[in-house]
Amino acid sequence: MKLICGVDLGGTKLSAALFDQKGILIGKEITHDHVNETTDGIVRVIAELIKTLLKNNSVLLTDILGIGVGLAGHILYKKGIIITTSNFKVTFTNYPFVEKMSSYFPGVKILLDNDANVQALGEYMYGAGKGFESIVFITVSTGVGSGIVLNGKLLRGKNGTAGEIGHSIIEYKSKYLCTCGNYGCAMAHSSGLFLPELYKHKLESGMTSSIGLNLDNISSFDGHFLKKGVNEGDRISISIMNESADIIGASVFNIHKMLDPDAVIIGGGLMHLGDKYMSRIKTEFKFLMHDMMEDEMVIKHSEIGADAGLLGAASLLLE
Amino acid sequence: MKLICGVDLGGTKLSAALFDQKGILIGKEITHDHVNETTDGIVRVIAELIKTLLKNNSVLLTDILGIGVGLAGHILYKKGIIITTSNFKVTFTNYPFVEKMSSYFPGVKILLDNDANVQALGEYMYGAGKGFESIVFITVSTGVGSGIVLNGKLLRGKNGTAGEIGHSIIEYKSKYLCTCGNYGCAMAHSSGLFLPELYKHKLESGMTSSIGLNLDNISSFDGHFLKKGVNEGDRISISIMNESADIIGASVFNIHKMLDPDAVIIGGGLMHLGDKYMSRIKTEFKFLMHDMMEDEMVIKHSEIGADAGLLGAASLLLE
Known part of the structure; x- marks a missing residue:
């Protein structure tokens, strides 16, 4: 072969x-x-x-x-x-x-x-999506990207831009501006690129942090800093992790509403935050679902590594 | 035949x-x-x-x-x-x-x-969607419903619930509660069922209306009242129409980001508001698109009538 x-x-x-x-x-x-x-x-x-x-x-x-x-x-x-x-x-x-x-x-x-x-x-052919008919893969990393596989075929759309879940508007009246030019897309509320901005908003809202970053050096607040902060119980870090997970959870809910796939697979750098992050994503999804689903959609961690x-x-x- | x-x-x-x-x-x-x-x-x-x-x-x-x-x-x-x-x-x-x-x-x-x-x-076979490969149809009526046709086939999903754009979260921190149990889904911000609620919020925020409805009788504020109000230049009615159109426009944008279809077809009772409503939907969509699209997605009024x-x-x- x-x-x-x-x-x-x-x-x-x-x-x-x-x-x-x-x-x-x-x-x-x-x-x-x-x-x-x-x-x-x-x-x-x-x-x-x-x-x-x-x-x-x-x-x-x-x-x-x-x-x-x-x-x-x-x-x-x-x-x-x-x-x-x-x-x-x-x-x-x-x-x-x-x-x-x-x-x-x-x-x-x-x-x-x-x-x-x-x-x-x-992921569909060899990883966490194996055995399902239709999946959506989301990567939460520097940005938020995604790909949609329906019955074995990637959904690419007319211009090849289908699956841009990261730039879908999820908070219409948001104060967070994305590099795409819009306020309130999922990426601006959840991805690595916006961690310093989220940190800045927390500081400005009066929250305090124990990881020693202030308005002058917050640009270094990245995924590693976030993980360190969460593990050390830093209030701002935990709040940012939860906010990111909530927005990803709501995005997973929107994917369910729009496409009703068998599974949503999540990967990317921010998943290194570990079980706390994934479990918050699932909790938010279930909260939004209430009792509307008779056959539960699977939410899984990506399985293909490096x-x-x-x-x-x-x-x-x-x- | x-x-x-x-x-x-x-x-x-x-x-x-x-x-x-x-x-x-x-x-x-x-x-x-x-x-x-x-x-x-x-x-x-x-x-x-x-x-x-x-x-x-x-x-x-x-x-x-x-x-x-x-x-x-x-x-x-x-x-x-x-x-x-x-x-x-x-x-x-x-x-x-x-x-x-x-x-x-x-x-x-x-x-x-x-x-x-x-x-x-x-609409795909006989109406406004004729000749396109993939369309999404949205009806803005008592609720907001939609259907997705990809390459001639309806996308139904695992549980038959695909295309529920109306219940997608579009304002995560919204004050508007939908019958689905969630705050901030598109339907709660734009559909006929929520017109009295939207009217109430406008009154409570201090806006005044010239159509003679107050907190005691706002339950009669429906699509016909809204159209009358808009035509008479009533400030609250115009504001509600614009808010509904903006949320539908942002939903159309999210459809584009997620599926990148050839066309989005819009029908339903609120479309009787006329050109002002449709043109506001298109304006919001174009505003959110910036210059990201090289091949423009068509947004059309449904063509099949009664x-x-x-x-x-x-x-x-x-x-």
């Missing part, structure tokens, strides 16, 4: 891996050589990395089903085009990524999608 | 109609005889009405593709079961509707779904 090749293209780290169709890792290569490249240069580095990967594992191009690539950005899947990106030194703008990649691998199937979508598909982006990208070939 | 038969089962009105597959009305019957019946009695009245309809139009059971039924309630489509209803004198609870209907029409295909879903499918429920129910047979 042919292997599948996945590429996880991040701003600072580029990795490529081979898996068998059961999701078992065969080999992996990592590089940072793409960081200062042009857009075309990045594609060249990816191609070189894949060729190294194949060589080091004695695998021929004819032994693989194709190459799947995942990256953070706005992607038009059908056309293989990157509309825009925001976490590379260069910006891909309406960039024909699949066409460029194909020049290095003529005749090889190359697929491209955004990082949340590929992780959703990976290789989620790679395995997810590779799984595009089996969608 | 065979005809399709649709049944619109309401609390006070029951109607049945025959259409050709192009959606042209062939014949229609209406009755109110079901109002005081038991659940089984209601099914018997429906069966009698369909038999009358067929007879009056000289149509045989073998001339129809089947019978589609739409009603307000929680439906399990695949099983043909009504989980629960709230707008009949009797309550259907885990009621095997399709099985009961089949005893009157052995061998005839009988399909059942909720009113918002059948209207969504009707027979939307009937044609929608009949269209289940062609899904």
Whole structure:
């Protein structure tokens, strides 16, 4: 049975891996050589990395089903085009990524999608979503991303932007402004990027903190600080964790109302806060559900670890 | 080509109609005889009405593709079961509707779904959604209902509750309590049922109204009053219309973020407020979109008129 090749293209780290169709890792290569490249240069580095990967594992191009690539950005899947990106030194703008990649691998199937979508598909096929018909995957990290898998297929939408649960409005009259330009989207109330802002609001509302951050140095308040604060019983940290969990719980509720999937899988950096965070998310969801549900929706932690982006990208070939 | 038969089962009105597959009305019957019946009695009245309809139009059971039924309630489509209803004198609870209907029409295909879903499918096949791949239909009426059609198929979800956009949380810290038990769902901020409550809040916040309603008689503040107030330039009425439109506009934005459909079709009683209401919905949507969309999503008024429920129910047979 042919292997599948996945590429996880991040701003600072580029990795490529081979898996068998059961999701078992065969080999992996990592590089940072793409960081200062042009857009075309990045594609060249990816191609070189894949060729190294194949060589080091004695695998021929004819032994693989194709190459799947995942990256953070706005992607038009059908056309293989990157509309825009925001976490590379260069910006891909309406960039024909699949066409460029194909020049290095003529005749090889190359697929491209955004990082949340590929992780959703990976969890669906190999992780916490295995065995369900329809799932939604949410990653609560620097931002809040998500991907929707309905009956084995990613829901991409007309413009490729389906699943942007992080930018759905959940507090219409919110005081929190998101980078998307709107007040009150879920991301502005819950994600890593906004931890300093949430901390600032707590300080300004008169709450005190025991972790020694004040208005001058709150920019360093990140997920690690939050976890430390929660573990030490810091009042502001616990309040922020709860607020984030409540908004994610309400977002899970909105997903249930809109899509009624079998399961919602949650991953991302903030899940390292541990059971307290996940259990607060579930409590908020159940609170909002009252007795409206006769067949309970599953809420689970993501199961694919460090290789989620790679395995997810590779799984595009089996969608 | 065979005809399709649709049944619109309401609390006070029951109607049945025959259409050709192009959606042209062939014949229609209406009755109110079901109002005081038991659940089984209601099914018997429906069966009698369909038999009358067929007879009056000289149509045989073998001339129809089947019978589609739409009603307000929680439906399990695949099983043909009504989980629960709230707008009949009797309550259907885990009621095997399709099985009961089949005893009157052995061998005839009988399909059942909720009113918002059948209207969504009707608009998709014969109305404002014609020609699009994927649409969401919203009805802003006594409540806020909706149906999602993706690539020609209704999205029903695991429990048959997909598309409940009206009960999605849109103002997490809202003071408005919905009949669903939650604060801040879209319905509590925008639908006919909550007009008196919205009016009360405006009065209590110190706003004055020129339409002569006060705290003692605000329960009569309905869609007609609202329209009259708006047309007369009443400050509270205009404020309520705008608030409702803003929340619907933000809901349309959330639909775009979640599903990225080709079009959102809006119908229901409050749309009789006219262009001012629809244009405010579109303005709010565009405000929230900023410049994030390269290919504009269509927002349209529903096109099927009085027979939307009937044609929608009949269209289940062609899904």
